[in-house]
Ligand SMILES: [Zn+2]
């Protein structure tokens with residue numbers, strides 16, 4: 001569940017009023033920090049936590065944003081919440097500490113991912129609507145970001161996911177190239193998160209998810225068992241022997257500014273862009289110093305002055 005900042009606070013307040021104390025792992029992040037990662041997972045003890053003591057106030061400078069998302073056992077049809085995705089990525093991070101990325105997935109909402117480091121990285125990202133997708137780099141086709149989307153159509157281009165990918169990659173090049181992999185497609189409207197975790201587990205185990213045919217009826221039971229054990233083993237699958245109708249699509253997207261993001265903007269202050277007269281590069285107001293008040297004003301980026 002991705003909520004905007006205001007809604008998130010409200011939701012948290014409601015939950016705290018209902019619950020006397022917190023039993024789940026509480027994912028805790030500073031609203032202003034772009035470095036929130038799995039290291040920021042804080043487990044609050046039950047003792048000494050009354051609803052009064054931890055009820056957030058509206059003073060955001062004093063209180064970090066708390067994001068509480070229960071990890072409920074999966075039913076046959078529920079969608080996976082961010083709590084479930086975060087827990088799965090946390091387990092993978094423990095099993096495969098050399099794989100980069102695997103950050104707190106709620107960063108999708110504000111597009112604040114740090115650059116993913118390491119020879120290989122992966123991240124389950126959200127499309128800002130109702131869909132989870134796995135993106136990865138350094139696996140099999142090492143010079144491209146790979147997209148494993150259990151719902152990808154022929155003309156895949158989720159602007160929100162592309163922005164997440166550009167942040168994780170942070171390429172110095174002018175373009176980010178990526179491959180939308182032809183992989184197992186979900187047969188319903190609620191299994192994207194389950195598939196994203198299955199794809200991530202296969203990749204981490206050295207298997208290319210696009211070569212696999214998963215057993216849809218067994219995926220949820222397997223995932224529930226893995227989460228209960230705190231260990232993700234490969235999901236039931238066989239090698240895909242039929243030729244998939246869709247092929248991999250190799251695509252590219254321009255990236256800009258020091259942050260190397262795509263041109264996609266959130267409707268928030270700071271995302272406006274201006275062009276430097278010398279290098280002809282575009283910069284965000286949030287990434288540049290002395291951003292011009294008047295759009296028609298001649299402006300130079302600091303390294304071009
Ligand atoms: Zn920028």
Ligand SMILES: [Zn+2]
Nearest residue numbers: 276279301304
């Ligand atoms: Zn310049």
